[in-house]
Amino acid sequence: MDNGFSIIGKPTAMVDAAYKTTGSGKYTDDLSLPGMLVGKILHSPYPHAHIKSIDTTRAEKLEGVVAVVIGKDAPNPYGILPVGHDEHALALDKVRYVGDHVACVVAVDDATADKALELIDVEYEVLPAYFDPEESMKAETHLIHDNKTHNIEKDYHHVFGDPEKGFAEADHVAEARFIANEVTHAAMEPHSTLASFELDPHTGKMGRLTVWSSTQVPYYLQHKLSLVLEMPMSQIRVIKPLVGGGFGGKSEVIPLEIIAAVAARKANAPVKITYTREEVFWAHRGRPRTIIDLKTGVRNDGRITSVKARVVQDGGAYCSYGVVTILYSGALLGALYDIPNIQYDGYRVLTNKPACGAMRGHGTVNVRFAFETQLDELAAEIDMDPAEIRQRNLLTPPCVTVNGLRVQSYGLPECIARTVERSGWKQRKGKLAKGRGLGIACSHYVSGAANSIIRSDMPHSTVNIKIDRDGGVVVYTGASEIGQGSDTMTAQIAAEALGCSLARVRVIAADTDLTPIDIGSYSSRVTFMAGNATLRAAEEVKKRIAAAAAKKMNCAADDLLFRDDVVSKRGSAPHAMKNNPGEEEETTQAGATVSGRVEGQILRGSLQQKRKDEGPKDWMTFEEAVVAAIDFHGALSGTGSYAPPQEARGGKHKGAGVGPSPAYSYAAQVAEVSVDEETGEVTVHKVWAAHDCGRALNPVSVEGQIIGSVWMGMGQALTEEMVWKDGMLMNPGLLEYRSPSSVESPEVEPIIVESIDPEGPFGAKECSEGSLAATIPAIANAIYDAVGVRLHECPFTPERVLAALRAKKNAKPLNLTEGIDPTAPVRFREHGGSLWFRGKGPQRHALDPSRREGPEPAGGAD
């Protein structure tokens, strides 16, 4: 497989793989400092209540307790979005969900802290709570946030083209309500933060703060800490150790990150707080439960004429990324297919549940499930192959969509063609045994948001490169490795651009003192943006090396070729010294080079070396070139930065900032499933997943990201769901949440499609999120192919599948929940009759909608 590169496109083990496989790598919870104390957090037992008083005296008196922190200790509000500063480290006067942060005990060990939590006396005045977004939107009193009328965080109403005219032109129109229930990231590493202050030598007082945290966004954390602690950002250092998965759950500031710093300040000692798994579920910030009323019109030739979507998101108690999520839901109706008319009404609604935020495929996944399912229904109606209808609605890039998204590289046609081919779609679709079926769906995602959260024209990523006389290349990047391979991507791009071996490159990442700013690992931006910045920094250094080397070699700098640790004149035989170019990383570690030095010992400058030189050469080693450059320039370093081009930043309408991206990834998937008609159980046998990632910089990582996305999508499609009862999470554990194990997980065949984006680094785009959204509708459509039922609510649990099958046969619905708490919400009751749902739940206010008499209790009318 020769693509003209020596490192790009070659399957490469991650540069930090050995830290992970030997257990030597340190995650935040693995760190400790001398004199370190532990923090434990007291959470609210009520979904909505005023705090009348907090008495911490009994807790403070307990032997081993050093401090108890409450809201007053850090009253400044913060939030990830500038428009959503509605959170406090610890509740000030009100709690808004079961699990809201009330107080934090700092003690010498876990057991003492746990004991002290029970000694904190909090007096609450319980308020009516809202659990269902459509109920919550009717609220007049007892609002969750006083400044949000009807508990609506934000609503947007967009019209592009002429939707009504579009529907009039359609031959078939489908209209239906889809519901996607709430899911969460459940990254394997629970959130953890360690905070420590140093004493300032000049003032003698508490000075700089260092925070180690499991975060995807160290620079945003630095910013929010600065807001809450009222310290200049320059006095705060945030270090991101290894992070055990994020998926968006660590892409904003989680309360414990602030609480740890406040606690360290109050306790005058380093404090570490690590959430339990249950607390991770409460911290949440996952994908909101979404109600989608979708209407699509198509002509008989398969062309989509118009789309109208009304989306209601159950956002939980705080804004979090909510405004962005609701905008993505609408914006990403565009840029996949050519849709001439779009109407979008989006409502982000507050409820008394943990805040929802960004999760893999941010905002687009649930709407894509609805859209791709409905498109399948329309294909059946006009008697067209579901793959064909998708091919009839392709964009013709380069183009700008009706809602202002610029599309350049577009690998969707090839994605569809290749999944269809690999899955045997044409031969097998509709011909499988009873109860077995195939379904197809497509999706796309941004390669980084073109507009940053805090809007400015400043670069989104900056990267510094230093090369010194050890011949090592050190790349300083703010990009956050969270397991997706960010550090490896950085090393690969630097090594390829400089023509040196991967072993020479060391990546220093995500430490606000050392690395230049990068806004973080979210919206799949790292490869595109930090990758471009790395490429630019490397090009700059290379230019300096080339200038010096060209002088030595008596040629123009443009005539030099950098590759495999050799700088040579174009056309000469540069790799004569290497037996096997392209596969020789071992050579660099192996030892002596032609000059007789052991590699990595550049102590003498070129003056001394010159004695050995005999006139200009055709080539020199990378190290010799580095020596020449240091001699020539005095120092060798370079900087590169990336800001998305103005043309890619979207239209002018309100909310136009979300959705635009410099490039979009594309995906098409075919899922093969079987459905047990007796039990309603769905089994996914195989998924063929094609993904257009521009260029696969590291195929192992790209395949891993595709498989991981498909797998996570399958979890949301079949089993994963956060089950609520009156604001209480019923399944805050990995088993109850039903994260699929290896036994339930299908084979996924990743198919890499390379569309080579004109602006991506080496043509690369994102590969970590776009595939997820296609999996849910592909499975839904396969279920239809297998047993002929359309499921409009995910996950497709056995109960829901069975109910749909019985409805199709006009059979009496099974009452699985006879004898269960009649006040439980409907969607909760269908979860079956196990006794643990019967608990009384938290005490509710007399005015609480869930205590209202009547057949339709609040929170359940779906």
Next chain:
Amino acid sequence: MKKELVALKINGRSCELAIEPNSLLLDVLRKDLDLTGSKRGCDDSSCGACTVLLDGVSMLSCTLLAASCEGQEITTIEGVSEHGSLAAIQKAYGDWGGAQCGYCTPGFIMTVKALLAENPDPSEADVRTALSSNLCRCTGYNQMYEAIRSAIRAERSAMAAAKECLLPRAAGFSDPVSRGVRNDKT
């Protein structure tokens, strides 16, 4: 709680420790011995990130009292590397993308070690069943199967090579799982 003295044998080395009788093995490993390779990922023994071997049997160290492990051979992820280099399974997990964020990886590697010790030639179904004791949220498990297959192959050829080493002509053994040789799937 008053501490008691226990003697544990971890990764071939004996150590005496004063611990509370109710200390969990995972906490002793992580907090008392700074062997932080074993991870805590859940509250209820559901994730497998803390898996260690007790006399070769994979166990969850979050549900074992450390004091009850006296007299048994405890192997943690830190004891898996062989003679200063990565064990075949560790190398393969890196090469094949079996580890992404890496938080679950130590637990998986311990589970695989126990599986392969018991069954050196497991079928795909055996592997899936064994791995179902551990959870991963990144990989979808697919690349782990490839890593395990590749590690088994590597172990076999290493054994063959070791046998040949007894003969003088065995120089130049090359690692079959190194990057260049990775076969593309079709």
